Structure formats: structure tokens, C-alpha cells
Amino acid sequence: MARIVMKFGGTSMAGTERIRRVARIVQRQQAAGHEVAVVVSAMAGETDRLVTFCREADALYDPAEYDVVVAAGEQITSGLLAMHLQAIGAKARSWLGWQLPIHTDDAHAKARIENIESDALLASMASGEIAVIPGFQGLTADNRVTTLGRGGSDTSAVAVAAAIGADRCDIYTDVDGVYTTDPRIVAKARKLSHVTYEEMLELASVGSKVLQTRSVSLAMKEGVRVQVLSSFIDDDAPAADTIPGTMIVSDEELAKIQEDLEMERQLITGIAADKNEAKITLTRIADRPGAVAAIFSPLAAANINVDMIIQNIAKDKGETDVTFTVPGADLARTQALLEGQKEAIGYFRMISDSKVAKISVVGVGMKSHAGVASTMFRSLADRGINIQAISTSEIKVSVLIDEDETELAVRVLHTAYGLDAQDEAA
Ligand code: ADP
Numbered sequence: 001m002a003r004i005v006m007k008f009g010g011t012s013m014a015g016t017e018r019i020r021r022v023a024r025i026v027q028r029q030q031a032a033g034h035e036v037a038v039v040v041s042a043m044a045g046e047t048d049r050l051v052t053f054c055r056e057a058d059a060l061y062d063p064a065e066y067d068v069v070v071a072a073g074e075q076i077t078s079g080l081l082a083m084h085l086q087a088i089g090a091k092a093r094s095w096l097g098w099q100l101p102i103h104t105d106d107a108h109a110k111a112r113i114e115n116i117e118s119d120a121l122l123a124s125m126a127s128g129e130i131a132v133i134p135g136f137q138g139l140t141a142d143n144r145v146t147t148l149g150r151g152g153s154d155t156s157a158v159a160v161a162a163a164i165g166a167d168r169c170d171i172y173t174d175v176d177g178v179y180t181t182d183p184r185i186v187a188k189a190r191k192l193s194h195v196t197y198e199e200m201l202e203l204a205s206v207g208s209k210v211l212q213t214r215s216v217s218l219a220m221k222e223g224v225r226v227q228v229l230s231s232f233i234d235d236d237a238p239a240a241d242t243i244p245g246t247m248i249v250s251d252e253e254l255a256k257i258q259e260d261l262e263m264e265r266q267l268i269t270g271i272a273a274d275k276n277e278a279k280i281t282l283t284r285i286a287d288r289p290g291a292v293a294a295i296f297s298p299l300a301a302a303n304i305n306v307d308m309i310i311q312n313i314a315k316d317k318g319e320t321d322v323t324f325t326v327p328g329a330d331l332a333r334t335q336a337l338l339e340g341q342k343e344a345i346g347y348f349r350m351i352s353d354s355k356v357a358k359i360s361v362v363g364v365g366m367k368s369h370a371g372v373a374s375t376m377f378r379s380l381a382d383r384g385i386n387i388q389a390i391s392t393s394e395i396k397v398s399v400l401i402d403e404d405e406t407e408l409a410v411r412v413l414h415t416a417y418g419l420d421a422q423d424e425a426a
């Protein structure tokens, strides 16, 4: 017997027929002798709808009330799944975030889970009941509802798995695993049987929304075994233990698997695109100590995450241009802040552009290989794609390009690094 957390995303929970199918998948796991907790998302599109209502109520809405509104989508699906499970003869009940509770900090709309009280949950599971938990929700120390940031149900699932010491956390979604790139953009994307935590973390953080970034860092920290697999399976599909989804594994585990299969490690594991970035350039800043700090300190104080930064070579006049990116959703706030600091920073002009995309290639293989970045630059140049900014980490190279060229860039790089599905067969 194993203890398993099963998480179902928005597309899997969208409507009666799909929830009914989810109920059957869950019941089958329990019938196989496992203790099961289920974490669910709101129906696809529902959270967006609720966010729109908040924006319509007040452009500068109260984040605490936003959380009350957007947490509602998951409340509905958790109750519905419990009903569907009961309808097919399973014992099931819902446990809302505040009922367990799932304790978080008070950073509304992007709260972090601090701990989960699991005694009641474990007792219920041990009695043969299926626990259904709405993802995305938490509770502050002073009893206010929080949410964990968009895509946060993945993090709820991993946190529940860690709290109850689950043997596995299965993330059921609308694709059957993690691919070399978004299979909805590149038809030749290839499914990966295994990805390391480190690579998945990097891929998620640069735009592969198949898993929320925090869910991966939490799984890595807590050693939770995470598997990504499809919920769009027939009733006679094999059990999750044997379904070929994608397993997130440690570096050592992957090295061992590859050694056993005599497989060579790919240089690049995956490619991700992120259109939610905006670029800002401040021109003619004084080339002196403290100038850059004057730009970024107020942004940090306002919790705005700056990603790529380039400072151009100083001109003769002792002036320099600084270009950087921020999340598109924070662009207006960033502009307002920098406008207010114009005197203090001493720039000439602020130019912004939200029609940009960040394309990233990720792979642990690049730790020990040179030439990954130059292949990227050459392949993009050959197709006339201009690079506006570059950033790198030990296992990633990212470039900023015109948003209209996103799909082309991803496809070109996918081919350039030999990731296309047909390459493998060849
Ligand atoms: P859920 O509602 O189940 O949480 P999401 O929409 O959040 O699902 O995540 C699944 C989606 O992630 C897929 O439909 C796919 O378009 C996208 N995706 C992006 N990059 C990848 C990738 N490398 N592999 C698989 N899916 C990806």
C-alpha cells in the first residue's frame, strides 16, 4: 500500500463529465489499495473570470479581498469531486484550506505555505475516506484566506504530499508529461521520461507552466517524488504506477537510469518561452557608483522582480543606458515608481516595450559543454531574429526577442539542438 497525492488541473476539472472521469481515476487508485488525497484546481477559465471581476470592482483592489474571491473556484470543484466520488460509492469529503488548515504567510495573492496540519487528514485517509483538498488556498495567522499565486495548486499538492509523507505526488494535467518544449507550440516536441528537479525548476521559472515553479522547489527541498501525467485516459488505462508520464528525479537518479539504459545525456533538456515580460530602458544615466542601485532599490522595495539587466558600455560623456525586464503585470507600477524617482536616478528618457518574449534553453549538460550559447545566437541570427538582451545561469541561457517571433524562435532552437521528435527515430 502506498500513500498518494493526486492533483488534477483546471482542464481536467472543467465540467461534469470530466469531474466524473477524475472520480473514476481516483477511485481506481484507492481500489488498488492506496491511501489517497486529491488536490483540485478550479475549472479551466474560472480563476481568470474571478480575477476580471476583481479588476472591474477596483483597479487597485485589496489583495486580501481578491484572495477571498479567487479562492472560490477551487471550493466549488472540491465539493463537486467529493460528490462524484460518493456517487460512485467511494467515501470522500472535502477539506477546505481553512479547515485543515493550510497555514501561509500573509503575502496575499502570492502567499507561501508555512505548514499544513495533517492529523485530521491522515485519520480520515486511514479510515478509507478520500480527502479532497482545494488547491491554491491557505490561511494566514489571523485567519484570512490567502492564495498561492497563479498555478498554485501544484504547490498545494506537493505541500500536502510532504506533510502526509506521501510516497508520490501525481500531477494529472492536459498533456501526458513534460516535453522538450510546449507541445502546443511545437508539434515535434518530445516527451521526457525523466527530468531532474534542477532542470524542471529552471524550466518552470522561465515559462514552462506545466508545473508552478514553487512546487518544484518545494518538491526538491522535501524530496517529494513528483510525476506529471495525463488525466485524459480511458477507464481501461494502466494504473498510474505504470503510466509513462514524466518523473521528476534527482541528478544522481537520472545519471543511474541513463547509465543502465546506456543513454547519452542530451546537452539541452528543454526550451521555454515567456511572453509575460516587459522591457524598460532608462537612457543617459550618470556612469557613477550608486546609479544602478538608485534604479533597483525602489523596485525591490515594491516587491517587483527584475529579471534580465544590461548596462551598456559607458559613452564618452560618462553616461550609460540601462535596460532591464520586469513581469508584464508589474510594468505600470514600475513605470510609475521610476517616474517618481526621475530626479533621484537622473535619467533622460524611459522607454518601455511589452511586446517582447524571453526564450530560454535549459540543460544540466551545458555545465560541462561550451558552445550552447553560440549555437543559440547563430541559429536565431540565421533566421533574422534580433536579440535584445541576454542572461545566463549555470544550466540556462535566455534571450529577449520580439514577441511576434516567439514560436519561430522556439521551433528553430528545438531543431538546432537536435530535440525534434523525428531526430530520435533517425
Ligand atoms: P493544469 O490546468 O493541469 O495545471 P496547465 O495549463 O497549468 O495545466 O499546464 C499544462 C500546460 O503546460 C500544457 O497544456 C502545455 O501547453 C503547457 N506546457 C508548457 N511547457 C510545457 C512542457 N515543456 N511540457 C508540457 N507542457 C508544457
Ligand code: ASP
Residues within 6 Å of the ligand: 009, 010, 041, 042, 047, 048, 073, 135, 136, 149, 150, 151, 152, 153, 154
Ligand atoms: N486556479 C488557479 C489558477 O488558475 C490555481 C491552479 O489552477 O493551479 O491559477
Ligand code: MG
Residues within 6 Å of the ligand: 009, 151, 154, 209, 210, 211, 212
Ligand atoms: Mg497548472
